[in-house]
Amino acid sequence: MAELLILALLAFAPTYVDQATAGTNVEAATLAFRDTDIPAEVLLAMAYVESRYSPTSFSRMMCSKGKCKRVTGEWDKPEPPEGARPTFYCGIMQVGGDVPWEQCRTLMTDIRLNYLTGAQHLKKWMSDPRCRALKGEERMKCGLRGYGGGYPGIANLEMTYPNRILSIAARIRRLASKRSNA
Numbered sequence: 299m300a301e302l303l304i305l306a307l308l309a310f311a312p313t314y315v316d317q318a319t320a321g322t323n324v325e326a327a328t329l330a331f332r333d334t335d336i337p338a339e340v341l342l343a344m345a346y347v348e349s350r351y352s353p354t355s356f357s358r359m360m361c362s363k364g365k366c367k368r369v370t371g372e373w374d375k376p377e378p379p380e381g382a383r384p385t386f387y388c389g390i391m392q393v394g395g396d397v398p399w400e401q402c403r404t405l406m407t408d409i410r411l412n413y414l415t416g417a418q419h420l421k422k423w424m425s426d427p428r429c430r431a432l433k434g435e436e437r438m439k440c441g442l443r444g445y446g447g448g449y450p451g452i453a454n455l456e457m458t459y460p461n462r463i464l465s466i467a468a469r470i471r472r473l474a475s476k477r478s479n480a
Contacts, residue, residue, distance in 0.1 A: 299474070300324050303338060306473035310466075314350045323351055323390070326413035334417040339474075340438070341391075341417055343466035344445070347459070348392040348416075353406055357387040376403070391416030420445045428452050438464070 307320040323345060327338040349355030356373035359366045360381050378399045388394040388402040389412040405412045423429060423444030424437055432440050439460035443451040446459035
């Protein structure tokens with residue numbers, strides 16, 4: 299199955315992955331699936347939306363003269379940007395939050411850990427009482443709302459993030475299925 303997911307990822311996101319990058323991401327997503335039961339296709343879809351599979355993707359608060367704003371982009375330097383303040387969201391799955399810089403760097407350099415942390419974070423949201431009461435896809439959507447928007451996200455039934463993730467996951471699954479039939 300991993301080989302089919304690699305081929306699917308290459309077909310889905312050729313601008314963002316080559317064979318090696320697809321293999322690394324599929325391996326990490328598959329290992330995270332084994333530990334959390336979050337489908338690898340869902341994790342790969344989240345990684346696409348969050349970072350386009352870039353391990354150096356980095357979101358942070360930048361403050362100057364008493365004003366702060368969220369800034370996103372790539373950051374591969376060993377020190378945080380001057381003026382950056384937690385909360386940091388780090389790496390492929392954009393996990394983190396209120397973490398020290400050292401932990402953020404670890405998440406940016408250890409792709410397996412990033413996927414696993416992201417999957418655990420999603421599973422935690424799915425265990426929130428408001429999500430746990432739901433079944434199947436509705437529970438997954440609730441967890442994805444939490445992942446993408448925190449507590450306000452869970453209540454926001456109009457949030458597009460869950461449908462976007464599940465649509466991309468379904469596309470990756472279809473591409474993998476086409477490869478298995480070829």
